[in-house]
Amino acid sequence: xxxxxxxxxxxxLLNLDDYDKALNTLLIGVDFxxxxxxxxxxxxxxxxxxxxxxxxxxxxxxxYSTALKYNSENILVLNNYSYxxxxxxxNLSLAHEMIKKCDQLTQAKPNPSxxxxxxxVLYKLKKxxxxxxxxxxxxxxxxxxxxLFDHSGDILFKIGEIDSAISEWKKALIIDPQNSDIKKKINxxx
Numbered sequence: 064x065x066x067x068x069x070x071x072x073x074x075x076l077l078n079l080d081d082y083d084k085a086l087n088t089l090l091i092g093v094d095f096x097x098x099x100x101x102x103x104x105x106x107x108x109x110x111x112x113x114x115x116x117x118x119x120x121x122x123x124x125x126x127y128s129t130a131l132k133y134n135s136e137n138i139l140v141l142n143n144y145s146y147x148x149x150x151x152x153x154n155l156s157l158a159h160e161m162i163k164k165c166d167q168l169t170q171a172k173p174n175p176s177x178x179x180x181x182x183x184v185l186y187k188l189k190k191x192x193x194x195x196x197x198x199x200x201x202x203x204x205x206x207x208x209x210x211l212f213d214h215s216g217d218i219l220f221k222i223g224e225i226d227s228a229i230s231e232w233k234k235a236l237i238i239d240p241q242n243s244d245i246k247k248k249i250n251x252x253x
Contacts, residue, residue: 066095070106077113086113104134111140115147123147131161138177141165146180149187158184175205183214191221209239216248225252 069092076085089110096103111126127144130137145162148154162181169177178201185194198215205211216231229252236245 100133104130149184175201194218209235
C-alpha cells in the first residue's frame with residue numbers, strides 16, 4: 064500500500080476529529096515511507112498533530128522532534144511545536160530557538176500566525192517589549208484575528224499599558240463577541 068494513501072486517510076480522519084483511527088492509520092503508514100525525508104517530516108508532523116489533539120504531549124513532542132530530524136526547516140512544525148510548548152510553559156528555550164528559526168526562514172514572506180507564536184513565546188519568557196514588537200507586526204498583516212488582539216492586550220497589560228490593553232481586548236471582542244475570557248479581562252481592568 065502507498066504511504067500517501069495512509070497519510071491522506073490519516074489527514075481526513077484528523078479533520079473528522081476521529082483521532083484514534085487517524086493515529087492508528089498514520090502509525091501503520093509511516094513505516095511505508097522510503098527515501099523521502101520531506102514526506103517523512105510531514106508524516107511525523109501529522110502524527111504529532113494527532114497526539115496533540117489527544118492530549119498526549121510527550122508523544123506529540125517526540126513526533127515533532129522526529130519530523131524536525133527529517134527536515135529541520137519544516138516551518139509548520141517549528142511554529143506549532145513552539146506554540147504548544149509555550150501554551151504548556153515547557154522547554155521555553157527550545158520553543159524560542161525553534162520559533163526564531165521559523166521567523167528567519169519566513170523573513171521574505173512573514174506569516175501573522177508565526178509572528179503571533181513568536182510573540183507568545185517571548186511573552187512566556189517575560190520578554191514583553193520584544194513580544195509587543197512581534198505582535199504588532201502580526202496585527203499589521205492580519206487585523207481580523209481575535210487571538211492576535213487578545214495576545215496584544217495580554218502583552219500590553221504586562222508592560223503596564225492598561226488602557227491600550229483594554230483597547231486591544233475590545234477589538235478582540237468585536238471579532239469574537241462570545242469570548243468570555245476576553246470579556247472577563249475587560250471587566251476586571253476597566
